[in-house]
Amino acid sequence: MEQKVCIAMVPCPGLSHLIPLIEFAKLLVLHHNNFHVKFLIPTLGPPTPSTKSILNSLPPNIDFTFLPQINIQDLPPNIHMSTQMKLTVKNSLPSLYQAINTILTSSQSEKNNLVALVFDVFSSDVIDIAKKFNLLSYFFVTSSAILLKFCLSLPKLDETVSSEFMDTTKTFDIPNSKVSFKVKDFPDPVLFGRSSETYKAFLLLCQRFSLVDGLIINSFKDLELDAIKSMKDFHNVYPIGPIIQKESKSKENLSKCITWLNKKPKKSVLFISFGSGGTLTNEQINEIAFGLESSGCNFLWVLRVPSKLSNSAYFSGNHDSDNDPLNFLPLGFLERTQNQGLVVPSWAPQVEILSHGSTGGFLTHCGWGSSLEGLVYGVPMICWPLFAEQRMNAAILTDIFKVAVRPKIDEEDWIIKGEEIARVIKIIMDQCSRDGEGLKLRRRIEDLSVGAGVAMSENGSSRIALSNLVLKWEEKVITQKLKCFPHMN
Incomplete structure (x- = not known):
């Protein structure tokens, strides 16, 4: 026995x-x-x-x-x-x-x-x-x-x-x-x-x-x-x-996200998520909105109610039933970007989105779990660390693994400006330049994705x-x- x-x-x-x-x-x-x-x-x-x-x-x-x-x-x-x-x-x-x-x-x-x-x-x-x-x-x-x-x-x-x-x-x-x-x-x-x-x-x-x-x-x-x-x-x-997870545990917004992604060209969508606990200030949300709109890139954005505390949703998930996160977006943003992007409140099925053929980039808080998911599915990243060890993860992804870019913080206001956000989006989503930085990042992360499969x-x-x-x-x-x-x- x-x-x-x-x-x-x-x-x-x-x-x-x-x-x-x-x-x-x-x-x-x-x-x-x-x-x-x-x-x-x-x-x-x-x-x-x-x-x-x-x-x-x-x-x-x-x-x-x-x-x-x-x-x-x-x-x-x-x-x-x-x-x-x-x-x-x-x-x-x-x-x-x-x-x-x-x-x-x-x-x-x-x-x-x-x-x-x-x-x-x-x-x-x-x-x-x-x-x-x-x-x-x-x-x-x-x-x-x-x-x-x-x-x-x-x-x-x-x-x-x-x-x-x-x-x-x-x-x-x-x-x-x-x-x-x-x-x-x-x-x-x-x-x-x-x-x-x-x-x-x-x-x-x-x-x-x-x-x-x-x-x-x-x-x-x-x-x-x-x-x-x-x-x-x-x-x-x-x-x-x-x-990593093989499928998202919550099916919240699943059908909505996948239906929308199915209509978009291959590798054309930037997925934006700050994990299960990350939150941004209202001012920073406005700058992201400006950067997305001016970049012209397709995007799928998971948005939470703003907070001055970057980890305010870590233990609770921050599903604030009294506030709709979409109410904190700049006036007219959703109307102006209705053919360009999709904004979903609080939660999205990350595994299904990253593994979808239309997803071509990942703006992430650099939690290790999310970083591994980006690696496994071969999606180059924009690093936006918030707390804990995430800044070191961001340095590892950009400087050692060389699969990501990291926007510069405006040291006067201590936020990342919309112009800088648009700049890194264009790098990560560039599929036209044969020798561009974006293509090098994509080739590198695709190699690591293959290596991950071999290891397992x-x-x-x-x-x-x-x-x-x-x-x-x-x-x-x-x-x-x-x-x-x-x-x-």
Whole structure:
């Protein structure tokens, strides 16, 4: 009889962290049907309808439990989003301990064989639970291998480098790698400064990477070979990506978008979306509208109610039923562009849009999930980072992968002007010039798209990495059985 293996996964709050773990779990059980996955989900307030819908559609060998809600009033006020996520998980540890204990004492054999905890980087306190139950522990990294390399280097950098490390006018080399970044593109917590509690918490997280049994990365070897090779001397690294959604979980605006795209020429449409949590100011919305109109490019724009806080929709989705986002567009914009563009409120089926033949460009906030979707579907990008690690992702897409352009911010008003938006749109959507920048970007990303498919194929590098990880977990089950029944040895 085939031995059942159970893995528990602990995400942190936020759909952009939950969805990659879910897709990983689905990939795992699809190719290794002797596995059972249990999601144990810390929550900050009630789960959103989108979250419930995604979880209720899981296959039978994946199930989930919501841990008791953490009250936002119990957290310190005005803390950074990353600290908020980390504290939500930390405050859920007693409930998590009980949940894992219940799994281990269950009469169901597949759950008795719980061997590992897989958790998000902001769920690092779960390491302590893993050690208490003698379970293997793994970070699931929902960012690039290059960014992970930066995080692994941060503790030593903090000890050895001068104040230039925090000088946003400088460019900094990442140790033992072939890449460098402008300091101003470092992740948010680093830019808060060494004396801030946010930075100290992030540094502690980076120090804890050395405590786990392995690092599971949503990337692939041919995309980030140097970064992955540089980590293998110190960690068990499993690049098992690109793992993306095969279809959008919400069908909101699906028919409307696809019907409209079907009427447009091949690769003629620019898709504009700022992910599940990004928002813009009203002034910036006006500038985008001006840039789109003056560019003459076909566009499909997902628009949210404006906010001065760029991540205001991160936890809630910002589906503001009292305000129609379209009311915030410049007067007459929709009428003037009715044959040029489509604006949909709040949500659109991103996977179906990016994979559609009429889509030729992607203006994105540079979340890693969206970046991978652009890569997989071979759509060159305009980088518009908003928060978290998105500025570093933007630098990776433009300077290292060379599949994107990045508009310049007007440093007087700290917005991106309409003229600049029109300029980068014309670069990315140019299909006429044989030697133009747009064509080079398109050829480069099409090559990477092919490489992504090869990595995920049956004998590809990512499938091999997943098989190596599975073997580790299966060996743990056998070891546990031998300890319980030494006469079997």
